[in-house]
Amino acid sequence: MAHTEARAPERGRVHMLVFDAPETTVGAVRRLRGEGFEVAEVYSPFPIHGIDDAMALRPTRIALATLIGGLCGGIGKLVFQGWVHVIDWPMDIGGKPDTALPALVPVTFELTVLIAAFATLGTLFLRRRLFPRLVPASAPSQPHPRVTDDRFAVLVVERDGSFAPDRFRTLCQALRPLELVEDWRVA
Amino acid sequence: MSASAWTPDRLGPAELWPPGEREPLVSDSLDHGEVTRALVAPVEGRPGKGWWIAFVTAVTVLVMGFSLIGWTVYKGIGTWGLNRTVGWGYDITNFVFWVGIGHAGTLISAILLLLRQQWRTSIARAAEGMTIFAVCCAGLFPLIHMGRPWLAFWMFPYPNSRGSLWVNYRSPLVWDVFAISTYLTVSLLFWYLGLVPDFATLRDRARGWRQKLYGWLSLGWDGSARTWQRYEKACLLLAGLATPLVVSVHTIVSFDFATSVIPGWHTTIFPPYFVAGAVFSGFAMVMTLVLLTRRLLHLERFITMRHFDFMAKVLITTGLMVGLAYATELFIAWYSGSRYERFTFWNRAFGPYAWAYWLMVFCNVVVPQVFWSARARRSELVLFIASIFVNIGMWFERFNIVVISLHRDYLPSSWSHYTPTLVEVGILIGSFGLFFTLFLLFVRVAPVVALHEIKHTLALQKEGAHGTH
Amino acid sequence: MATPDERPWMELDESQAHPLAPAAAPERAEPTESDALALRRRSFLTLAGISASLAACERLPVRHALPYVVAPEEITPGVATHYASTCQACPAACGLVATVRDGRPVKLEGHPEHPLSGGGLCAFGQGDLRALYDAGRLREPAIDGQAASWEDVDRRVAAGLAELGGRPLVVLSRTVTSPTLRSAIDGLLARWGGRLVELDPDAEPASAALEAAEILHGRPLLPALEIGAADLLVTFATDLLGAGPEPVVHTAQWAARRRAAARPPLRHVHVEGSLSLTGANADERWLATAAERRGIALALLRKVAAASPGAEALAAIDLPAAAPHAARVDALAKELLAARGRSLVVTATEDLAEALAVGWINRLLGNEGHTLDPERPSLVRRGLDRDLAWLRGALARGEVGALLVLGLDPLDQWPDADAIRKALARVPLTIAVTDRPTATASACQVVAAAHHPLECWSDASPRAGVLSLAQPAVRPLFATRAPLASLLAWSGAPLREDREFLAERWKREVLPAADAAAWRTAVRRGLAPEGAAVAALPAARPSDAVAAVAALRAAVATSAAARPADVLEAELIAEVALRDGSRSHVPWLRELPDPLTRAAWSACARLAPETARSLGVADGDIVRVSVGARSVEMAARVLPGQHPRVIGLPVGYGGRGSGDPVEWNATRAASLDGSGRALRRGLSARVERTDRRERLPLVQRHASSEGRPIVFQVAGADEAVHGAHVPEGRDLWPAREPTKPQWHMVLDLDACTGCSACVVACQAENNIAVVGADEIARNRGMHWLRIDRYFVGSPDEPDVLFEPMMCSQCDHAPCETVCPVAATVHSEDGLNQQVYNRCVGTRYCANNCPYKVRAFNWFDNQPSEPVARMVLNPDVTVRARGVMEKCTFCVQRIQAARIAARAAGTADLPEVQTACQQSCPARAIHFGDGASESIASRRHAPRAFQALADVGVRPSITYLARVRTRAAGAPSPHDSQGGHS
């Protein structure tokens, strides 16, 4: 799902509006979407308050990965510890029973947290395709070099012939972006 | 966080700052571009004289410390002042001290994040860095304190040809191994996650090898709304994970002592006592470090006295908590009726190491009381001196727990004394060299204040200002 | 021992060459660089069993295995053989069993069948093994300081002896207990004309007692003590249980008597000035200076004589009435009179009057023949001061034609060493027979490098009627020669080999039948058979009571000069570790802490707390003690129980080559009286404080038990210990199902005298490293077994309690839970196992041990010289640096027993003795299955307690409290525990 979303701007003609403040950006997105234009993506140097709502993004389910990771880590480690001390090589350590559950709690807890953290970040990186790479990722996916500094870019995609170029231009004039790049393409 | 409306009233105790006089956390006049330029300047520019002096000093101390570690490994632990009765001294004292220091970062970045304390933003990055470097210093000591450190990998359960002889999961030291390595890993992940957008900023400003380097480090960050959405969620989740983790780590470190049989160690109060002490010492160290960094990197606009005011309040609170713990220990030792417990605490206060005990009480309980004064909370000199005192006091707290409990335990015939050697003192100083070397490198590689978070805070501040008027 | 062999000790067939040394090393051994050390390669097997750690990721290095070319019959590689022999470290000549592995002795133990020592072996005797492998031994003979061949030595000696010109050859020796050696000396003296002078270099004087015996019993031999027959033992400043003449024998008798349940408890009253082990163990201890002791002895005699019919002549002597402790003297005299024939009074003194008085007391009480045996006298002390005075005079006058010094080092031990050195230079022929470089050897023309006793054939008769045999346990390591062989060579005897001479003499004079089988049996048992002919003793002159009374009257008249009350008196004392200092180079003995001062390595002057206060001296302050014109500087050690006017100076330190920073032996502080006697007691001394300090190598710095349930004493054997029991059933978790056996140890503190034999036994058995004075001072000693010493009561006259402390193998071992790598875990049979190769050295276990019995290898401490490593027990891992270690209950012995049982196909383990248990002269240590009768009955005895039982770790060691019996009405101010620091 995220995959197709990310690739969406590459299909069809794409126009880019550049702003310098989060409020204007959110306002622009609302207007554009209200006018029936499809806002494919918004790029910003920091998370914009209210943009999820404006873009009508579905809430992320990344917490599920955390839960699964944590359960796997915790249960797995508990079972492994139990196997080590009860089945594989039971030893008399300090006269305590092999099944000394309280002693196994700390490590179980740590592994729960560790694997949950790995699962969360792994999911984030995988889903958002965040991997180490040499070429600046701006080339394919980042529309404007200053979106990591002080610019906010809104991408509007033209699709299915329902796009009205005149209306779009008029709206853009009203929104007063710093820049308007029509038919923006991946460099 | 992003979902809820932020109002300045939540900033902190509003009564201190009557409406209209409310001091902004970050100077309002800045725009995003200025923030970027101001904060990446130490990374992109050439280091100043101050940085070089600090760096050369730190590296020198580091080299000295590691030479002494090399000497220890070559000759044996006998180069230290430990003996048959006192098997742990500076080594574990330093370990617990550094682990404690390492608590403030995660506390500030995770717990205060969950508690929506915006003032954390300016110091969170530095505090997280400090956490990681402190945990590195801490991890060093369990490693080198071993008689045979080259076999340290036996502490990890890995399949082996010894019939698969695993580890003893009942041992608090194994818990430590898992706790410290998990804590280091999760802290690193959390820290790195926060750095990724800032690396992208650096990447997009850089050319040549720096662009490649930051290109690698920023993982192809694009700043899209969808990425930010998941990013923020992941940050919250990690904060949620890190919060019990940070509490668990010092709890487990306290288990090293609490699960033993030695009077003075075998104490159920230890987990909360250790965690409070860790926050206390961590905040003191953050204070020391941020006071210096702020001056060194000219970040007064981002780290304001208001931040220190908050930190000083945390110090006084946690200082009272450890003070309560000290008193509780003494009371319970008396109340327990155990002759061993009673003697141990009598010995702490009036035995041969009484000076260390009272130094601890002075530094940790008396000194922070100065922060009842609002003027003291806003005096850099008072803050700096007090934070140093707390650092010293918290080191001695661990020394008292480790050494004074051991040197006179159950059997009077084995009572002994411990005096550190120059090697041990040198390694302790060397660990500060490691800490500051890493920190000084860090401020040259990454923005010491989180760019995107400051910008976010600025934006919220403006929005909030609009919203309330 | 471990192997259930009905013939436990090997026999050496006389038809064979000595087979102990194999032609080559067995497998696992590599060729060594022994040539560089002038070791004869054939003489030993290399260092099998010495661990070398192997790098994990490499192929193992190529190792060669060199099998025997022709296998010797007696040796199975890796299997120990045991040889019965006799200890020759001191004249007490205890029975010995040497454990030999692959041709080298690795452990000395007591000979259980020896009629006197009965299985125990003291620290000093066990240390002799380490002396065998001492790198500093003489390796070849020398003439005028130059290495020489034995032919040259014999030629030079023969030439020198041929030119005596009527002047006597003097053989100067320690008391000779070997009848065979004595006959060889006699042969030499008969050939060349001369005289044997015997000398006992001990701190404890014997000459006056010998003279008293001569007067009372007709020959200068000490009547043997039978402590086992006594109900009341009164000892005057003789360290019977410590560094006395026969500590193993007397300790065994004393402890056996204390355990004899059917008889009234043995009461032991000890009178002394400087705290000794005997004093520490006595029920009652009186403090008295040398002069006061004489007064007490005479006052006792006066009261005993007054109450004894037929002692009018004695009563007529004007014996002093008033003595210190007058009230106690009265009471004791009554007790003595009530215990006629069942009491025993012993003294070690330089005062003939005191010695005679004690002899008379025993005679009047009818103890002779019961607790004291003049008919079968002890032969371990025969040095008479008058012989020595003669030798001094003869040397000074240049009348000695040749001097042969056998083993002694008078230049180190005599106060007038400089004069003797000058006199030696004028003697035409001087010969030193010694295995060590000594001061005397360096002043002698010929140095006949001697075998170590473990390389020699010999015999010994420490008491009339007792004769044992000594056989070598190893082939000679160096180009040395047995002293006996040297004497034979110089006397021109037809038999020149020590073994032949010995066998010939035994067949002729000792054995009932002069056949090879009887000889072989004797060698195998190490003892002369029952009813064998004993050594000839000097004939006893009939005792002349009138003359004896006259002698006493004369002796009493020569009263010692009164000393002002404020002058301190110095007393030379011996410690159990070093005794006279003849083995002061042995690292085991140097590392052995004195049981009273708890100081190792370092000589320290013992001062009473009161004295130390008035001098402003604390532990470790260097004090200068001056006796006459001589002075000595020594660290002070404040010792509760010391007489406030007596300062104890240990002898045995500072001998040449001992490695002491001070080349000094305390015996030199002794002064000479007018007759040339070396005085050791009651010396007027001045003590000054210097401004220097020494960091004393103390292994214990706190003397009080702080009222904790650690150690207890009770007033009667049936009295229960209070406060040491813990209610059962407080566990938070279910108990494990115990299997059989569960090893358990019981230590009887009432038998334990603190003699420390077990400490050295443990060190030898378990390859425990010696770390040196500096490390001991840092509290880093490696001993697995230590003997804690607590003082109870007032610091001026405290009771002393000893408590051997080792790993308690706790059922709920706190050390096990905390080890991260499971290097210390519990075994099925209740042992707390320590796996050295798994240990990573976190020291967490040691921190968590309530008894602090774990020792960490702070450095690589094992000796590097190959010869010193030969002493290592191949059954025990040599621990590397960075590894924790501790007592294992001698698990290698348990393991050997289990293998033996398995090979025999039985389920029952043979008896296992730990090394400490085996060596204990007092038999204070009991070891076995906790459910067995011998252990279980003791564990549940009234006196039983466990140290720190309230901690709840369930130790597998049970202690039995010390019983201290005080006379009715005697001051008994101390409760069972508590004390001071």
Add this chain to the structure above:
Amino acid sequence: MRSPSALSRRLLPAALVLVLAACEPTNQGYAPPQPVNYSHAVHAGGLRIPCLYCHFGAERGRHAGIPPASVCLNCHRQVLPDHPEVAKVRAAVDAGKPIPWVRIHQLPDHAYFNHKPHVAAGVTCQTCHGPVEEMGRVSQHAPLTMGWCIECHRKGSERTGAGFATIPAAQANRLTDCAVCHH
């Protein structure tokens, strides 16, 4: 854009190296040339000489022992006295110098292996040394790691068949105690 598989191509070999470094290689299969070209296949296989005839130490104690050269000559004085390999042995005996055999089975020094109880328990030589009677040049059959020892010791407590029957049940379950081999 790089795919995850490119990542795994680079990371996996690195991970593999780490895993390999962690597992300890053994000397299994070690078959060095020996100074005398002695064939167990001929003596123990073909001629059916019992192992314990030459390695008599195995019954008596810790070391099975390499037989003294004199044992070889018990037979070879009569049998094949002129064989060139036998001549080497005789030369060694005449010179009194031991033959420097290359040691194959090496246990770590901190493990106390004792042949006697194993032989007594009926463990065959081949269990550990492999089919020596088929070996021309002896090679190390088993890995001789602790895990390999323990595998058998664990079974010792269960096995009731030949050999282990001599071990009383109460003792058999102690075969995995550390002190059985480490003291």
